[in-house]
Amino acid sequence: MSTQTIDSIFTRTERERCLDAFPAGSNGEFNFPPELAIVIERGDGPHLWHTDGKQYLDMSMGWGSVLVGHANERVINATSAQAMLGSNFACVNRRSLELAERIISISPACDRVRFCASGTEATHYCGRIARAATAKSKILKFEGAYHGANDLGVTSLFPNELNDFPNAERSCHGVTQTAADQILVAPFNDLEYTAAIIREHQGELAAIIVEPFHRCIAPIDGFLPGLRRLCDQHGILLIFDEVVTGFRLAFGGAQQYYGVTPDLVAYGKALGGGFPIGMFGGNRELMQIVEEHRMNNEPYVWTASTLGGNPISCAAAWAALDHLEQPGIYTHLHELGAYLRDGLQRVMNEQGVTGQVIGDGPLAQFIFSSEPVYDYRSTRAGDRAKARRVLLGLIKQGIFLNPMGTKLYLSTEHTFDHCDTFLAAFQQSLQHDIAISD
Numbered sequence: 001m002s003t004q005t006i007d008s009i010f011t012r013t014e015r016e017r018c019l020d021a022f023p024a025g026s027n028g029e030f031n032f033p034p035e036l037a038i039v040i041e042r043g044d045g046p047h048l049w050h051t052d053g054k055q056y057l058d059m060s061m062g063w064g065s066v067l068v069g070h071a072n073e074r075v076i077n078a079t080s081a082q083a084m085l086g087s088n089f090a091c092v093n094r095r096s097l098e099l100a101e102r103i104i105s106i107s108p109a110c111d112r113v114r115f116c117a118s119g120t121e122a123t124h125y126c127g128r129i130a131r132a133a134t135a136k137s138k139i140l141k142f143e144g145a146y147h148g149a150n151d152l153g154v155t156s157l158f159p160n161e162l163n164d165f166p167n168a169e170r171s172c173h174g175v176t177q178t179a180a181d182q183i184l185v186a187p188f189n190d191l192e193y194t195a196a197i198i199r200e201h202q203g204e205l206a207a208i209i210v211e212p213f214h215r216c217i218a219p220i221d222g223f224l225p226g227l228r229r230l231c232d233q234h235g236i237l238l239i240f241d242e243v244v245t246g247f248r249l250a251f252g253g254a255q256q257y258y259g260v261t262p263d264l265v266a267y268g269k270a271l272g273g274g275f276p277i278g279m280f281g282g283n284r285e286l287m288q289i290v291e292e293h294r295m296n297n298e299p300y301v302w303t304a305s306t307l308g309g310n311p312i313s314c315a316a317a318w319a320a321l322d323h324l325e326q327p328g329i330y331t332h333l334h335e336l337g338a339y340l341r342d343g344l345q346r347v348m349n350e351q352g353v354t355g356q357v358i359g360d361g362p363l364a365q366f367i368f369s370s371e372p373v374y375d376y377r378s379t380r381a382g383d384r385a386k387a388r389r390v391l392l393g394l395i396k397q398g399i400f401l402n403p404m405g406t407k408l409y410l411s412t413e414h415t416f417d418h419c420d421t422f423l424a425a426f427q428q429s430l431q432h433d434i435a436i437s438d
């Protein structure tokens with residue numbers, strides 16, 4: 001036996017090493033079965049390659065952070081050039097200044113902004129600013145909403161007990177009951193219920209935080225303007241978590257798409273063109289709260305993020321915005337998303353499977369339920385075990401996605417052909433599932 005063969009017998013695969021090095025073989029969330037743990041070598045456009053050479057069609061796109069496609073040429077050029085000039089100064093720099101000005105010109109809510117390094121930080125700072133500005137402690141979120149890995153984001157994220165509203169459920173151990181008690185929970189898309197909670201708690205409610213497009217559920221007509229109105233009536237701030245919707249549903253994000261302007265806004269994901277970024281902003285008066293000279297004198301919120309506003313992420317963001325601002329990009333993203341959603345529904349109908357497709361723009365999710373889906377509890381009514389089996393079946397066929405059943409993300413680099421490839425795999429996965437379930 002040659003040395004090479006002996007070596008290869010005793011060399012552990014990347015998959016085995018990955019399962020040793022990372023809890024559950026991942027850096028978080030995916031919950032892959034061990035045999036499907038994936039170690040990526042590289043990405044290009046809408047594709048990824050496993051270290052063993054297998055190609056995947058990426059329907060997750062870095063959980064939506066790479067809207068412009070992997071290894072986007074504009075982003076490569078901008079970040080390579082900046083890397084030669086230094087990567088972090090923890091100080092306002094040419095790149096962060098020009099990016100801040102550009103975002104202020106795009107985002108109606110923002111007169112002033114600060115950068116951080118993730119969406120989790122951005123929503124966290126918005127919550128703190130709202131508390132400081134109103135001198136009230138509670139924040140209302142919608143059941144099932146994710147605002148990052150902070151207390152606000154993970155509380156009532158995957159509630160199981162389904163407490164009466166507005167009582168929060170700690171979906172994550174390690175969040176203290178005291179922290180959870182500062183969060184009120186309402187059903188998304190139910191303005192009347194939300195209004196009743198607000199009326200009862202207005203004296204202690206600092207803000208409402210909302211994903212304007214909640215997970216993959218669109219707001220019903222009047223819901224977001226209704227929240228705006230309620231906030232104005234009761235002296236409560238409205239925070240839009242635009243980490244997913246920002247620069248995705250429209251260049252101007254959910255604010256432009258739905259025509260509602262919040263008081264504070266958090267960005268992340270797609271803004272960075274695949275590089276780490278977070279940003280939060282609001283009007284001049286609110287954003288004064290983070291000015292350091294106020295410390296120990298006036299209401300003041302500490303914000304500082306070592307890598308926030310680093311010039312490489314800002315250069316990537318500038319390039320990503322240039323890419324997204326090209327004519328026809330959003331028409332393409334919306335047409336592609338509609339094509340995918342129609343195709344998913346068609347395949348389910350053809351297979352005689354009860355299910356529906358939700359989403360908008362370049363986002364889609366299939367749910368095995370015939371009941372209308374408008375909030376967390378109605379989404380839960382779907383057959384989640386079946387969804388997981390079908391999603392894992394797709395991974396086996398070379399589709400990369402998150403089997404925890406969250407959204408499918410398209411990018412500007414996906415085409416109708418890529419959607420057809422996905423739909424053919426979806427059909428196979430459904431067929432296989434029907435065969436094993438019979």
Ligand SMILES: Cc1ncc(COP(=O)(O)O)c(C=O)c1O
Nearest residue numbers: 118119120146147148243244268
């Ligand atoms: C709506 C929303 N807000 C905030 C976050 C947190 O962003 P990050 O993972 O960059 O901290 C996410 C991440 O998925 C998100 O979907």
